[in-house]
Amino acid sequence: METLIINYNSREKRFAYLKDNRVENIVFDRPEHRSLVGNIYFGTVTKVLPGMNAVFIDIGEEKNAYLHRDVLPSYLLSAEKQKSVTSFAHQGEKMLVQVDKDATGTKGARVTGIIEIQGPNLIYMPKGRYVAVSKKIAEEGQKAKLRRSGSRLKTEEEGIIFRTSSITSTEDEILAELMTLRENHQELLQKVATMKKPGIIFQKDTFIEMILDQVARMASGEVIVDDLALKKLAEEKNDQVKSIYYNGKENIFSVHKVEHEIDKALKRIVWLDNGAYLIFDETEALTIIDVNTGKFSGKTNYQDTVLKTNQLAAKEVVRQLRLRDIGGIVLIDFIDMTRSEDKQSIISLIETELTKDQKRTKMIGFTPLGILQLTRKKTKVTLSEALEVKCPVCDGTGRILSPETVGFRLERELLEHRNSEFEAVLVETTKEVKDELLGPNEAHRQALEELMHIKLYFSVQPSARHYYILKQFGNLSEISQKGFDS
Template sequence: MISFLQIEERIFLMKKMIANLSSREKRVAVLENDVLRKIEIMPPHQCSTVGNIYLGKVTKVLPGMDAVFIDYGVDKNGFLHRDEIPSFQLTKRDGKAAIGQYVRQGEKLLVQVTRDETGKKGAKLTGLIEFSTDSLVYIHGIDYVGVSKKFKNEHLQKQWRETAVQFKQPNEGLIVRTSMENESETVFLNRLSSLRQLYKNLELKAASLKAPALLYERDNFLEMIISEMSRTGSGELAIDDFEAYQELKKWIQENGKEWILSYETGPKDIFSERNVDGQVEKVMKKIVWLDNGGYLIFEETEAFTVIDVNSGKFTGKVEKEATLFAVNQAAAKEVARQLRLRNISGIILIDFINMEKPQHKLEIIDIVKKEVARDEMRVQVIGFTELGILQVTRKRTSPSLSEILTIPCPVCSGSGKVESAETVAFRLERELLEHRKADDEAVWVEVSKAVADVLLGENESYRPTLEELISKKLFLSFVSGSINTYSIKRFGSIQEIERAFK
């Protein structure tokens, strides 16, 4: 008999996925109870390279950083740390050993991307080549065995560790995932053999190519969909690409999953058809409203992200401390959801509304930890600072959603602010004053209307004074738009400027 709690949990975990793969820009939305939990959007020019394997060439050795730069065929060289080099891992030497003992400039290496390039930083690479399935992870270049901590049976967990150790080769790392728990040893050996063969094929291909070269391109979108489907035994997936539909249908049958798969062929966009577009649009907004009337403000920078929690319209019906705590509780849950949605990574500072009771701070930390446990990225909740700001870090493997979908404003360069009309007008005035001793009789300036209004004063009352100060007649023409700007076009005699001005 299924209890009410079990029914409630099943309802809570009801997962839907909408995959829009038919156009050049790929989009996948993950929903729980029809609430958007994750969105992946990838324009064709920004496809993630995480998981791709290359034959790279060492361009520079950095002894002070225990790292090297690798040319692997893209604009920016990748970064490879000594600890990610197989020769270092397999010798198991002292961590103080110099990187020059393991790699040299000009050497060719097999490398795999673990983090896409972001901003001015090149991609992060590893020489420990990894292939994974939903039940087994194979890593070449490291001596390691790991077994999922989520096994329900401790005896089986120990048994699988022993099995992995028994069949593993010295230069291999194996991670046994939860879905292997009730599989047979034959299934394990078949999958291990298949992954080994993948690596051997990779080495054969590398031997016939010159560096840099792409050896293996990972289908990140299809893998992301399969990874999401693996996390729950059942759910619904609607997809508009027939080839991907066929592959996923085959995967569902082979793995005994209870996912309901549908191929959408209608003329309407699948995101619009499933009412997802509205939720996606909200993801890019700076302000996020909470159900209780409070709101969050997101400020993303290259160094870190700041999230400010505000009580907004929420006044509550109890004492002040309880009211503020209620806003912070709702904010803690929404922050965890937004971090995953927006793919915000790195250092995250959350400025919760000040709480006087230490117990309330501990409860907020517990809520955040519980909510981020559903995130596939590693999230660390460090704790509150003396100023009451919660410190969180989230592993970065790819650009945030805002980095993918937006570019810095060409006017404000991403600052969100532009110079005022007063600032620009007074700068123009100072520049004109620098030419007051020149012999020219007139000057022509192209200027925005707002700047001209400040420069000349109300009803141009300051024009005579300004022309006397600069010893020149001033001709103004106007540029369209709302940007505060000016350009000195020409100095000359009054007749010359009048002819040019016309």
């Protein structure tokens, strides 16, 4: 059974798609993290980089956007494709651009100069110069018919992509829609003419679109939503699915146990049903997934046990990629398989599971070290990036200096002050660092004080991060009054 649970009645919008009571996808929409993908901006070129064949564009957002030469309209219209980006764009140039990948980390958004304006059956590109058909239309005769129709209807500069729904539309309906999309483009140009500085001219409500796309794909089941207007939209989109309005006091995600699934999707370790587990390590460059047998030992020979564990892991990995919305390069370190047919079965299984994913994924294959490589299209931040911040204690590494390390550093710095004119020193630090410095039952205190010719006093403070500060040097009576343990 398919279930779509939509939490829309607060500032943070969310929906979760469940298949047979198992969460397959979770999507968040926050005002501060709202996706810019699909938005159209009026921008100004701030920097031209011949070495990268790209330009940076001020679009009125916090970070400048990145635009490659190959998606500049002037490049597409040119017959001289070997020329550098400097032949197609210059600093200070004004242009329309559309976001195709959100900003992540220190990088700004990636944009294209090939504007796409979507309709129910068409995607219209004023400077696209080609005709394409949705990959979901499999029948070659239908594809050829649509391509011929598109070539007749468009101008030389224009581009058209036929969406899946276009196969049920007549050519007159397609032409009428194309005329409407052309008018929409002219309205954008008129708006640009009134603008004096970079900024947004069209904002796409991608969240509502994603909800309605998910509703349209459901063959049966339920849509449970806490907003009446959205309930009506869902009913209009798919009358084969039952729409239910929820108005209880408890949050709709809590009632249906989705909050618990969100917490699990943020954990580093994911347990499998047979006692094996996965470890997820997300970095800025790539994501590494390690498969471990854990408690699973199997009842047959070792290679069969390995294959069974890897098969379970493969299914869960693809599900987790969707749940966590992980994109970019993904490396999966499966348990070593010696039989080539086992590796091929894992690849086939992952390819089958990937058909459930709406984002494009490219399978690269196994490396000589047995690590499976794939890439998944990345358009926005991952679930962990959206919901979590870098730990201020460990700076996102997951590790901090041990009290022993900090204790030895403190000892070395104290020894730099040996034989000074001061009688005592006040050190602010944690209990753990103090214990490492002085040893069990303060066994090292006397030797250290005699070596330094300075008495040690401590101000002990609780802290998740081990540290020390040499607060004050002075005479014995002054410092002794300030030292305390807390």
